[in-house]
Amino acid sequence: MEQKQQQKMHIMMRKKMMGFKIASNRSRLAFGILLAFFIVMNFWMISRIQDSGPVKGLKLRFMKSNSSKISVPEELRKIGKGKKPQKTAYARLLYKAAHALAEYKSTEPKDLWLEPYHVVASSWQPCADQRVWKPSEGNNGYIMVTANGGINQQRVAVCNIVAVARLLNATLVIPSFMFSTVWRDTSQFGDIYQEDYFIDYLKPDIRIVKELPKELQSLDLEAIGSVVTDADIGKEAKPSFYLKHILPLLMKNRVVHFVGFGNRLASDPIPYHLQRLRCRCNFHALRFTPKIQATAALLVKRMRQNARHAGSLDEYLVGPFAKRKGKIKKEFRYLGLHLRFEIDMVAHSLCDFGGGEEEKKELEAYREVHFPGLVELKNTTKIPSPETLKADGLCPLMPEEAVLMLAGLGFKRDTRIFLAGAHIYGGKSRLTALTSLFPNMVTKENLLSSSEIKPFLNFSSQLAALDFIACTAADVFAMTDSGSQLSSLVSGYRVYYGGGKMPTIRPNKRRLADIFMKNNTIEWKVFETRIRKAVRQNKRIFARPVGRSVYRYPRCSECMCNTQEATLPFRPR
Incomplete structure (x- = not known):
C-alpha cells in the first residue's frame, strides 16, 4: 500500500515538473516572438530613417502641400532627373536617437519647456x-516707400521708414510692397496688416496718409530725382545721412520715394525716442488683418488640441479670435520649429549637404539664375571650403541635424511640432528622419482644410504670416538658423510679450558642428549632455548688444523697462 502511494506521488511530481517545463517553454516562445516583432519594427523604422528615397527634380524637391509653388526655370528641372537614392546623413546617431526616444517614453528634462533664467x-x-513727445506735423513733405523681400524683410523696412519719417518731420504714405519674381506675391500692406489701426496708433508719432495729395500724384519722381534706391543708401545708414542728403531733396521736391528700401537704418547710434518708435511700430502698431488672425487662431487651437485656454501671447497675435483664459484641465503644449532649409538658403550658403555631384550641379544652376553676384564672387575669390564653413557654424542645419538636436534635448517622441514653411529643399524624403522620430510634426497645410487655406494660396507673405503667429504662440520655439529674419522677429516678439516664460532654442551652430563631427564615435549619453550644454549656454539673458537689432533683441531701455536696479551686462555675440 505504501509502495503504491509512493508511485502515485512520483507520477504527480513528474506531471508537475512537465507542467513547469511546458509553461517555461511557452514563456520562452512568447518572449522570442515579442523580441522578433521588436527587431522587425525597429529595423523598419531605422530603414525609413536611413533611406531617403529617390531624389527627383527641383519641382518635386518641395514638400507637397497646398501652398503656392515657386516658379523654377525649365533648365533647373532637367538637372534633377535620373538621380539615385541616397542615404541620410548621421545614420548612426539617428539610429541611437530612435532607440532613446523609444526607451524614454515619459521622461523629459524638468526645464525643457521652461525658461531656465525666468x-x-x-x-x-x-x-x-x-510716449513723451508731441506728434509730428509732417509738414516737410511726403515719403513713399516700396519695400522689397518677403514679409519679414518688409516688416523691418516699415518700422525703419516710420522712424525716418519722424526724423525728417515728413508725412508717410502707407507703404507699398515690391513684387518679387522669387516670392511672386501681389500682397500689399492692407492685405497683411490693419491699415486704419496702423494709422491711428502712430498718430501721436507721425502723420500717415493712404495716398499722395492729387496735386503731387502727377509728378514724375524719377525725372525730378526723387527716387532713392538701396544703391543710393549704404546699409545701416546713420540718421545724419538722411538729414544731410534726403531732407534737402524732400524740401525741394516735396516727395521722396524709397524703392527697394530694406535695412537702411542703423541700429546705433539712434536717438533714444526714435529707437523707441521703431519698437512701438514693430510690437504695437503692426496688427495682422482679421482674415489672417482668424485662420492663425485655428492653427494654434488645433496645435493645442482644442484646449479651452489661451496662450500668453494669443491676444497680441490674433486679437479678438483668442480664446478666453479658463480652467486648464490638461496641458496641451507644442513646439514651433523654423527649419530654414529652403533652396535659396541652401544655395546661398555654399555648403555641402551630402547630395554629391548632382546636388552641386543643381545648386550651382540655381545660383546662376538667382544669385549671379555670388557666382561671380565664387569665380573670382577664394571661398572657404564647405568643411570650413561648416566648422565655423556658417551652414544652415540640415533636417537630420535639427531632429538630432531636438532628440538630444530630450523632447519625447509624441511631441507636437509645428513646422514653419513648406518648401524644404529635398522635399518629403529630406524630412524622413524628422517625421519618423517625431511623427506628430505638422505644417499649416496639414492642419487647415483645403477651403480654409484656399484664400491664402499664391500669397506667400500671407502664408508666412500664419507661420509667424503659430511659431510665436508656441510653448517653445526652436530655430535652426539665427540669421533668419523670421526666427529673429519671432524670438524678439516672444521676449517682448512673453514675460520671461516663452523659451526659445537658439543653437550655436559652431558648437553643434563640432559635436556632429563625432557622429561615428560619440555615444548617445555623451551626445545628449553636450547638446544640452551647448543650447543652454545660448539661453543666457542679456541686454541688447550695441549695434544689434531691436526687433530681435528688445531687452534695452528704449523698448523694455528693467524692474531690477542692476542692468544686465552686455554679452558679446
Whole structure:
C-alpha cells in the first residue's frame, strides 16, 4: 500500500515538473516572438530613417502641400532627373536617437519647456508704448516707400521708414510692397496688416496718409530725382545721412520715394525716442488683418488640441479670435520649429549637404539664375571650403541635424511640432528622419482644410504670416538658423510679450558642428549632455548688444523697462 502511494506521488511530481517545463517553454516562445516583432519594427523604422528615397527634380524637391509653388526655370528641372537614392546623413546617431526616444517614453528634462533664467528674464517688461513727445506735423513733405523681400524683410523696412519719417518731420504714405519674381506675391500692406489701426496708433508719432495729395500724384519722381534706391543708401545708414542728403531733396521736391528700401537704418547710434518708435511700430502698431488672425487662431487651437485656454501671447497675435483664459484641465503644449532649409538658403550658403555631384550641379544652376553676384564672387575669390564653413557654424542645419538636436534635448517622441514653411529643399524624403522620430510634426497645410487655406494660396507673405503667429504662440520655439529674419522677429516678439516664460532654442551652430563631427564615435549619453550644454549656454539673458537689432533683441531701455536696479551686462555675440 505504501509502495503504491509512493508511485502515485512520483507520477504527480513528474506531471508537475512537465507542467513547469511546458509553461517555461511557452514563456520562452512568447518572449522570442515579442523580441522578433521588436527587431522587425525597429529595423523598419531605422530603414525609413536611413533611406531617403529617390531624389527627383527641383519641382518635386518641395514638400507637397497646398501652398503656392515657386516658379523654377525649365533648365533647373532637367538637372534633377535620373538621380539615385541616397542615404541620410548621421545614420548612426539617428539610429541611437530612435532607440532613446523609444526607451524614454515619459521622461523629459524638468526645464525643457521652461525658461531656465525666468527670474532675470521676467524683470524686463514691455514699455515701448510710452510716449513723451508731441506728434509730428509732417509738414516737410511726403515719403513713399516700396519695400522689397518677403514679409519679414518688409516688416523691418516699415518700422525703419516710420522712424525716418519722424526724423525728417515728413508725412508717410502707407507703404507699398515690391513684387518679387522669387516670392511672386501681389500682397500689399492692407492685405497683411490693419491699415486704419496702423494709422491711428502712430498718430501721436507721425502723420500717415493712404495716398499722395492729387496735386503731387502727377509728378514724375524719377525725372525730378526723387527716387532713392538701396544703391543710393549704404546699409545701416546713420540718421545724419538722411538729414544731410534726403531732407534737402524732400524740401525741394516735396516727395521722396524709397524703392527697394530694406535695412537702411542703423541700429546705433539712434536717438533714444526714435529707437523707441521703431519698437512701438514693430510690437504695437503692426496688427495682422482679421482674415489672417482668424485662420492663425485655428492653427494654434488645433496645435493645442482644442484646449479651452489661451496662450500668453494669443491676444497680441490674433486679437479678438483668442480664446478666453479658463480652467486648464490638461496641458496641451507644442513646439514651433523654423527649419530654414529652403533652396535659396541652401544655395546661398555654399555648403555641402551630402547630395554629391548632382546636388552641386543643381545648386550651382540655381545660383546662376538667382544669385549671379555670388557666382561671380565664387569665380573670382577664394571661398572657404564647405568643411570650413561648416566648422565655423556658417551652414544652415540640415533636417537630420535639427531632429538630432531636438532628440538630444530630450523632447519625447509624441511631441507636437509645428513646422514653419513648406518648401524644404529635398522635399518629403529630406524630412524622413524628422517625421519618423517625431511623427506628430505638422505644417499649416496639414492642419487647415483645403477651403480654409484656399484664400491664402499664391500669397506667400500671407502664408508666412500664419507661420509667424503659430511659431510665436508656441510653448517653445526652436530655430535652426539665427540669421533668419523670421526666427529673429519671432524670438524678439516672444521676449517682448512673453514675460520671461516663452523659451526659445537658439543653437550655436559652431558648437553643434563640432559635436556632429563625432557622429561615428560619440555615444548617445555623451551626445545628449553636450547638446544640452551647448543650447543652454545660448539661453543666457542679456541686454541688447550695441549695434544689434531691436526687433530681435528688445531687452534695452528704449523698448523694455528693467524692474531690477542692476542692468544686465552686455554679452558679446
